[in-house]
Amino acid sequence: MGSTAVIGANTAVVGDNALVARYLEGSERAFEVLMLRYQDRLVNYINGIVRDYDRSIDLCQDAFIRVLRNADRYEGKYQFSTWLYRIATNLAIDELRRRERKGRFFFHNVIDLFQPGQPSVSLPDHRHCPERTLDKKEKAHHLQAAIDALSEKYRLAFILKEVQGLSYEETAQVLNVSLGTVKSRVHRAKMMLREKLAHIL
Amino acid sequence: MNCRRFQSSLAEDLLNQGEERVAAHLKECEECRAVYSDLLEIEELSRSLSGRVQVPPNFREEVLAKVARKRRSRPFRLVAAVAGVVLLAATVSFFQGVESVDSTRHKGGRPDKARPAEPTYVDVIVTGEENEEFILRLPSVIEVRRTELQEDFYISNVSH
Numbered sequence: 583m584g585s586t587a588v589i590g591a592n593t594a595v596v597g598d599n600a601l602v603a604r605y606l607e608g609s610e611r612a613f614e615v616l617m618l619r620y621q622d623r624l625v626n627y628i629n630g631i632v633r634d635y636d637r638s639i640d641l642c643q644d645a646f647i648r649v650l651r652n653a654d655r656y657e658g659k660y661q662f663s664t665w666l667y668r669i670a671t672n673l674a675i676d677e678l679r680r681r682e683r684k685g686r687f688f689f690h691n692v693i694d695l696f697q698p699g700q701p702s703v704s705l706p707d708h709r710h711c712p713e714r715t716l717d718k719k720e721k722a723h724h725l726q727a728a729i730d731a732l733s734e735k736y737r738l739a740f741i742l743k744e745v746q747g748l749s750y751e752e753t754a755q756v757l758n759v760s761l762g763t764v765k766s767r768v769h770r771a772k773m774m775l776r777e778k779l780a781h782i783l
Numbered sequence: 784m785n786c787r788r789f790q791s792s793l794a795e796d797l798l799n800q801g802e803e804r805v806a807a808h809l810k811e812c813e814e815c816r817a818v819y820s821d822l823l824e825i826e827e828l829s830r831s832l833s834g835r836v837q838v839p840p841n842f843r844e845e846v847l848a849k850v851a852r853k854r855r856s857r858p859f860r861l862v863a864a865v866a867g868v869v870l871l872a873a874t875v876s877f878f879q880g881v882e883s884v885d886s887t888r889h890k891g892g893r894p895d896k897a898r899p900a901e902p903t904y905v906d907v908i909v910t911g912e913e914n915e916e917f918i919l920r921l922p923s924v925i926e927v928r929r930t931e932l933q934e935d936f937y938i939s940n941v942s943h
Binding site for chain 1: 790793794795796818821822824825826828829830831832833834835836837838839842843845846847849850853
């Protein structure tokens with residue numbers, strides 16, 4: 583009779599810190615598991631800030647490379663995800679600064695105008711057709727455009743807390759600001775978004 | 784509680800923490816209910832933005848390959864640079880006393896054929912992992928030994 587391995591309630595998920603420890607012991611596979619766990623979340627996060635898919639992939643890879651190179655310095659003071667998000671945030675901010683320095687106008691919103699169903703910077707005015715109800719997908723596109731228009735400090739706090747689903751505490755740790763500051767920024771961002779999206783909510 | 788206090792309490796997340804006064808105001812104030820309902824919709828829509836893009840299939844392999852390349856790149860570049868210096872040193876030895884190598888000399892004036900040649904140095908630019916540049920000032924005659932440790936190469940000894 584052959585034996586059967588049952589993956590059930592007793593199967594423990596290896597924690598992030600344990601995976602980092604295994605990687606430091608020489609297991610490359612452990613790091614692959616970590617990447618698998620965070621890669622899509624992280625690329626979505628970075629893309630939400632820099633709004634350029636190809637650059638987001640590059641920056642996401644850079645974030646993991648930094649983690650790999652500095653894994654031995656990870657003290658476990660914060661959660662691994664917090665550390666990873668902080669590295670990704672710094673890389674994304676650097677990218678925005680680089681663009682500012684180059685004075686490069688970023689065309690994603692203009693390009694969006696030529697892609698049906700994609701968010702655009704000039705939102706259609708639905709006040710003139712009140713009978714039209716936007717579906718969730720369309721509303722999400724409008725929301726994305728409104729988030730893009732927020733200033734950086736509100737955008738980062740809002741994306742981390744509401745899009746990525748981090749707690750207020752984690753968001754504060756990633757951004758290295760106080761809990762009160764994060765709560766205030768997230769709320770302020772929501773109120774600004776509400777104002778921008780008043781006609782579709 | 785008035786509407787202003789209610790909205791600032793939302794910033795403090797007091798409703799989610801079960802504050803009764805906040806919940807009571809929400810029950811009795813239609814305007815604040817509208818605000819609260821909009822904010823809940825924004826939160827719900829925001830969550831739908833979280834999974835819009837995915838990494839390409841070869842993402843992890845590329846990360847690991849890049850790390851392996853970076854690990855190797857610096858020592859390999861150093862070895863290549865040092866090999867170049869050795870070649871240059873051999874050339875310098877061959878043409879010892881010829882003034883055309885003066886551009887690499889940093890000591891003394893004109894070489895005197897009667898005396899032993901003064902030490903000759905060459906500056907070698909080596910690119911680091913962050914694309915930073917290091918200028919290595921190396922003597923004309925060096926000895927290079929290569930040791931192998933795991934997958935990386937290190938220069939074990941550089942001397943006159």
